[in-house]
Amino acid sequence: MQARHSNSRYSLIGYILLIALAAFFITRTLLLVAAFQEADLSIIAFLKVYLLGLIYDLAFYSYALIPVTLYLLLIPERIWKTRLNRGLVQLAIFATIYGLGFIVAAELLFWDEFSVRFNFISVDYLVYRREVTDNIRESYPLPLYLSAIFVVSLFVYWLIADRIKAVLDVRETFRQRVVYAGGILLLPVVSFLLVNQDLRELSNNSYQNELASNGPYQFIAAFRNNELDYYKFYQTLPDSKAASLLQKEISQEAAVAPSFDIRRYIDNPGSERHLNVFLVMVESLSADYLGVFGNTEHLTPNLDRLAGQSMLFTNLYATGTRTTRGLEAVTLSIPPTPGRSIVKRVVHETNLWSIGNVLKQKGYDVEFIYGGRGYFENMNAFFAGNGYGIIDQSSTPDSEMGFTNAWGMADDDLYAQAIKAADSAYRADKPFFFHLMTTTNHRPYTYPDGRIDIPSGSGRPGAVKYTDWAIGEMLAKARQKPWFKDTLFVIVADHTSGSAGKVALPVRQYHIPMLIYSPEHIKAQKVDTLSSQIDVAPTLLALLNMDYDSAFFGKNILTMQPEDERALIGNYQKLGLYADNRLSILSPKRRMTRQVNPNASAPVETTLVAPDADIERDIAYYQGASYIFSQHLNAWEPPAVTQ
Structure with missing residues (x-):
């Protein structure tokens, strides 16, 4: 399209959309190359990754458009053509292009470290900037990376510079701008209603799910959802049943209370040894x-x-x-x-x-x-x-x-x-x-x-x-x-x-x-019992x-x-119990899955429609932990000293 054909301020959004989609496409492709063997992509899976990826890319872009759309709508004609506004718009567009380049580099480095898109870890890294920026500075040739992004950004900006100038010369009434803005502002509403984290669960292969995601979208989702209400998102049992199962698990005896209160007295044999x-x-x-x-x-x-x-x-x-x-x-x-x-x-x-x-x-x-x-x-x-x-x-x-x-x-x-x-x-x-x-x-x-x-x-x-x-x-x-x-x-x-x-x-x-x-005190031996970090204390x-x-x-x-014997393992959303060579997993939306022989190189998950004994054991631990913590039932209350 020739620059002289621009007839609306909102053409700028279209130009940046093409650049953003190109940046996201390049990122997804480079990550796919990095994880090609693990992703195990069929032709159908390949198409799904890019199609869902495009949906997430557009969803993120629709949210990012909100302040831009309002700015383009509300700035009157007499200000739009001023030198100050022209400079601000040009600077903002270059900064956006540079920001997209920075996101590409950041996603590649984050993937190299964690093999995932942005998640809770990236949110924490934003909070603790000193440690993170020092770590990045010491780990990577940062000046070289930033300079390379700057050069590429200049080149991309040069490609659309004439189009930007043409848009800055456009005359457009407020009524015309309202029509464009109204249509564009519908996009984030549609995204909010139709696009969520569930779409990315296209496969049991976690690499495919990550590749289908959009890094900035995932970052915002992680920032918003840093705590999950167990009862709202996960499969549950009646509290009385879960409490009974949990008490039997941890005390190796019959239930000692009708609730989730698991406090009990531990009587270890022998005289106390106040060893360091x-x-x-x-x-x-x-x-x-x-x-x-x-x-x-x-x-x-x-x-x-x-x-x-x-x-x-x-x-x-x-x-x-x-x-x-x-x-x-x-x-x-x-x-x-x-x-x-x-x-x-x-x-x-x-x-x-x-x-x-x-x-x-x-x-x-x-x-x-x-x-x-x-x-x-x-x-x-x-x-x-x-x-x-x-x-x-x-x-x-x-x-x-x-x-x-x-x-x-x-x-x-x-x-x-x-x-x-x-x-x-x-x-x-x-x-x-x-x-x-x-x-x-x-x-x-x-x-x-x-x-x-x-x-x-x-x-x-x-x-x-x-x-x-x-x-x-x-x-x-x-x-x-x-x-x-x-x-x-x-x-x-x-x-x-x-x-x-x-x-x-x-x-x-x-x-x-x-x-x-x-x-002096511990005999050398191997302990092969399947166990968890929660058993250390x-x-x-x-x-x-x-x-x-x-x-x-x-x-x-x-x-x-x-x-x-059991081990309890989890990430931010999935909660697992590993026992008897089976891994039972609880996920949001009350999803329950099972892996048999989970130590295999590529274990297969199957979905369960109702809890069995293994899943109930899994639920008892995690439902109990969430309830006990939320109700302060594991608050420290030193027992009274008896004379």
Whole structure:
């Protein structure tokens, strides 16, 4: 079309639409190339991906049009042709083109990290800009990327510059503009009524579903739906039945109350042992990085050696795919409720039944020790409100941190702070429970020079090997301390390094290691019981022979019977229970599915029309967790001291 044919301001919307659709098409195609093998696309699936993708692209664009349409409608003719307005319109169009280029690059980088479109993680990244921008700056040649986007944007703008000038010369009455605006503003209404998240569920293959999505649309959807009401979106049972099933699950006895109140007294045999607990939660330590689980890259010589001297849990699964899920599960012993983790629910995230509160009541020095700044992900507020003192990067003198990156201090500096705190607790004649959270095994994968034989910043393998080195050094220093012989060293991952798979909940991508090392007190052995992160706290308290009141969902792994074994895994929407080589999954819209042999490379999901025994077990955990948390039934209420 020639520039002189433009007869409406709203021609600008058409020009940008074509550019936006091209950008979204390029993004989808590049992501498809990156995930081609996993996506397993037939011709029909290929067409569905692009057709549904176009629908989502148009839906996002229709929402983005609202302020633009109103501006074009309301600016009168005398202002429209002014130099100021012309400059603003031209600048806005160039900024839009540049923004689309930025979105293309951001989506490609986000996919490279997580193998999904924008989701809750991207929303969190927007909130915690300092860590994220530092991480991006340290991980990627940002000036090069931004410059390349700028050059491409200039070229695209040049292609339509004459058309933009022609539109800026158009004379158009208000009545004419109302007609155009009225038609255009119907589009977001249609999108709101007809387009939702359900459309993208075109296949059991999660890669296909992600490819059919639109990144900006998904970002807005995640921002709006960061918490989900279980009763509104998921399959339920009558509360009395779900409560009875849950109580039988967690107490191994008959129901003890007619409601979801799961508080009970745990009587562990033997005299209490007030041993120290040094719990190290390692960032992204997938089980398959360790040689004891079959890895042949020799990345974890210290952990592999330690595994032979420890109680090694070979069949433990993370509850989620984010650090806060791991922290939530280990600290509160609660399944992953749908939406964002409890750690980040800033209204009701404190005064909960935590292992920290239990041990603090028994006289322990209880600390959360984090390599980064604990305001990130609301961690400091969560732990401080649940019985913990806080040691983090912001409370550590600069002189005691030899190396930092976007996420915090290097692991060996973190361990130095923990050993320093242990020395202090020992001098005060107090047992300690320290929950450490590392940061180094995270992009940009940088660490101090001279520690290992893989250069800093070269990728995940180097970060894993450095993480292993730092653990070895920490234990070597701890062995010189008087408190070492009476300390349990617990090493467990927060989650794995990747959660993407052909299905929504790929069980293999939740498998994590846990080791408990204490030569004086723990016999070296393998524990093959299928178990969950929510079982860590009850198991540790059992090893200490602790009697305590409990509102925990987890169980002592060491006394589980075969029929008790299960792992609870989830993402932001799907809630799974893995047991007996079957994975039962609850999804929004009360959908229920089942995977048999879910550890296969491409397990097939089948849809259930009514709950069976496995699904009812699944429902009992998640319906119970949502009810108990929402009704504050796991609030910390220390039992009265009896004389």
